[in-house]
Amino acid sequence: MKIAFLQMDCHFGKVDENLTTAGALLPGISADLVVLPELFHCGYYFSSALEAAEFAESVPDGRTTQFLIEWAAKKQCHIVAGVAERYKDSLFNSAVLVGPSGFISVYRKIHLFNEEKTWFSPGEIPFFVVDIGSARLGMMICFDWFFPESVRSLALLGADIICHPANLVLPFCQKAMITRCLENRVFAVTANRIGMDERPHGRLTFTGCSQIISPFGEILAAAGKDEESICSIDVNVEQARSKKLTRHNDLFADRRPQYYFGGDRGRD
Numbered sequence: 001m002k003i004a005f006l007q008m009d010c011h012f013g014k015v016d017e018n019l020t021t022a023g024a025l026l027p028g029i030s031a032d033l034v035v036l037p038e039l040f041h042c043g044y045y046f047s048s049a050l051e052a053a054e055f056a057e058s059v060p061d062g063r064t065t066q067f068l069i070e071w072a073a074k075k076q077c078h079i080v081a082g083v084a085e086r087y088k089d090s091l092f093n094s095a096v097l098v099g100p101s102g103f104i105s106v107y108r109k110i111h112l113f114n115e116e117k118t119w120f121s122p123g124e125i126p127f128f129v130v131d132i133g134s135a136r137l138g139m140m141i142c143f144d145w146f147f148p149e150s151v152r153s154l155a156l157l158g159a160d161i162i163c164h165p166a167n168l169v170l171p172f173c174q175k176a177m178i179t180r181c182l183e184n185r186v187f188a189v190t191a192n193r194i195g196m197d198e199r200p201h202g203r204l205t206f207t208g209c210s211q212i213i214s215p216f217g218e219i220l221a222a223a224g225k226d227e228e229s230i231c232s233i234d235v236n237v238e239q240a241r242s243k244k245l246t247r248h249n250d251l252f253a254d255r256r257p258q259y260y261f262g263g264d265r266g267r268d
């Protein structure tokens, strides 16, 4: 199976331009699965929920999901990409999964970063995995990485590949994802953006360095920090299916959840 990231600059508020950029890069990719950045159609650094609402779209009827559906049909591939979503009275920082036959599912970011908490509602659908035939896919968005429970939940649900649209501003994720993949024996495709959102209320610079990590913690592909880039590689999904580490260790069978805190046991 061939998996890929598309790393691009996204200009704040310029949806036409951003879709054009993605549409110019997509023909150069030959892959079964392509991951695009978080909020790739509209940019990231909103000034308010009111402004986020201007760019939020319904899923799957909105323009950006329809654009992705067309490309997935044209390229006969699956695409995961970040979309600002309007659902009923709420706005979500979401990722859609589409395939050759159309829309498949939407994930709503569970762990919101910083000012995102003033623009979006946190996702209220538990992590889930989608079997697309060639692989089982899990989705998470950017800052979700900071919570090891995100990849762990997806891996426990059977994910082979973590699709990870991102707009990273902190410098830690790329290194941390090596451990996330190693401890869960999964692939991860982190598709980050480059460039800057320069707004009247401040400026954010995004760190690029999109990457694909193997279940053994190897960096299979990595982009530079400020170049538009597409990269696809062949992977053997089977490598994510055995959690055996040594003759006597299995990463999942050896877990001792009765001794762990968190989840239902909370912080009481």
Ligand code: ACM
Binding pocket: 038, 112, 113, 141, 142, 143, 144, 166, 167, 168, 169, 170
């Ligand atoms: C982030 O979650 N976009 C930093």
